[in-house]
Structure formats: C-alpha cells, structure tokens
C-alpha cells in the first residue's frame with residue numbers, strides 16, 4: 295500500500311466527519327462558526343485522527359467506534375494552534391500558509407473559537423452513533439478521561455506552560471523532554487491509546503500502542519525541531535537529534551511486532567513521520 299495515498303484517503307474521511315461535527319457557518323453567531331471552520335479547514339495533515347483510526351484498525355476494531363474520538367483530537371489540536379498563535383503566546387501572523395485566526399478575524403473571536411473547539415471536542419466524544427452496547431459506552435467514558443488528561447494540565451497545557459516559563463532561559467535536557475512529551479507528545483500518544491481502546495483492544499494491545507504513540511509523538515517533535523533547528527535539535531545538535539529520531543523509530547516499530555501484518559500501516563506512518571518534510 296502506498297502510504298501517501300492511504301494518508302490522503304484517511305484525511306478525506308476525517309474532513310467529512312469534521313464537517314458533520316462543526317456548526318454550519320450560517321448558524322448564529324456566524325462569525326464564531328466561520329472562525330472555527332476557517333481554522334479547522336486550513337490544510338492540517340490530520341496526523342492525530344489518522345493515528346486514532348490506524349490504532350483502531352490494528353486491533354481489528356470497527357472504525358465507526360473511533361471516528362468521534364478522531365474528530366475530537368483534531369478539534370483539540372486546532373484549538374491549541376489558535377491559542378498558540380495569539381499575541382500573548384507566539385504572536386504569529388501565519389499558520390499553514392494562511393492568516394492566523396486572530397489576524398483573519400480578531401483576538402477576541404480567535405480566543406472564543408479556540409474555546410468552542412475544545413468544548414465541541416468533548417461533545418463529539420459523547421456522540422452515541424459509535425456505541426453499540428454498554429461495554430462500548432464504558433470505553434467511551436474512559437476515553438473522555440484519557441483525552442482530557444492528555445489535553446490538560448498534566449498533558450498539552452502543562453507542556454505549554456513549561457515551554458512559556460522556559461522562554462529566554464537556558465534549558466536543560468530533562469525540561470526539553472518534559473516539554474516534548476507533554477506539549478506535543480501527549481495528544482499523539484493518547485490518539486493511538488484511545489484508538490486501540492475504543493476499537494476493543496485488549497489491555498496489552500492498548501498499552502503497546504500507547505507506548506508506540508509515545509515514541510512516535512517524540513519522534514514527531516524531534517523531526518519538527520530538526521526542521522526548525524529548535525528545541526531538542528538546538529540543544530543536542532542536528533546529528534544527535536537525527537540519531538535519537540532513528541532510535542525512536544526502531545522502538546516504535548518494535549512495539550508493533552505483536553500485531554503482525556495488522557501493524558504494517560502504523561509502521562509505515564512512523565516511517566513517514568521520520569521522513570516528512572513539513
């Protein structure tokens with residue numbers, strides 16, 4: 295299977311589900327809904343939802359059960375990008391090659407669009423269409439908690455806080471690792487974790503794919519740092535960062551062994567993350 299074709303097909307499916315989840319632009323207050331849609335449909339790669347669906351597939355699960363969580367992870371990711379771009383954070387004018395939300399609309403609207411996307415993520419997680427029975431419902435409720443943990447103060451928001459506190463200071467490697475595993479890594483790791491869990495995976499399968507997700511999440515951030523000559527790559531140097539990335543890829547692929555042929559897609563996605571150019 296050609297991985298690029300697979301990724302494009304999955305992204306299309308996720309975009310369709312996101313379109314059905316997001317409010318229509320014509321709904322009042324229009325400007326809020328326009329800002330939410332403007333940011334979500336500005337060309338993201340859909341990495342996190344693709345991981346959710348691929349992990350579900352690896353455990354032989356029904357994709358329908360994981361699709362609401364896939365959308366939720368992408369909505370949370372987009373809220374984080376909108377807030378990250380605000381003047382009080384990174385103060386960026388461009389995101390994905392187009393105006394950031396607060397530049398296209400205004401700061402107040404961007405702040406609220408981010409808030410609304412985060413809230414909508416949890417509404418999406420409560421969707422009942424993927425639920426077949428009480429056991430599915432139990433898994434769905436547990437997944438809400440896992441995603442909240444990954445997105446919140448012990449996850450992405452915590453990582454962002456430490457990143458902010460570290461600005462302009464010399465930071466040590468453990469702090470960089472904390473930032474990487476929390477700010478970016480937590481959402482990616484929870485993607486494979488809940489994908490496997492909602493797909494009906496056994497505890498061993500879920501834990502294994504969670505470890506895979508942690509390795510790939512770190513790999514994703516290190517590759518990003520190498521491209522931008524920032525964070526980990528600037529602390530240890532590009533050759534060392536590249537070596538670490540390759541070692542993470544091996545560790546991630548090692549975790550997939552128990553899945554045999556069913557782990558092939560996840561292995562190809564990990565290769566793609568290492569070799570990506572944007």
Ligand code: GRG
Nearest residue numbers: 338339340341374377378390451454477478518
């Ligand atoms: C403001 C609460 C809050 C959190 C912000 C994730 C994050 C925390 C900030 C993003 C900053 C950043 C550019 C990190 C580098 C790695 C990264 C997460 C890149 C963006 O993710 P992609 O490549 O983006 O998946 P697309 O555009 O494809 O969706």
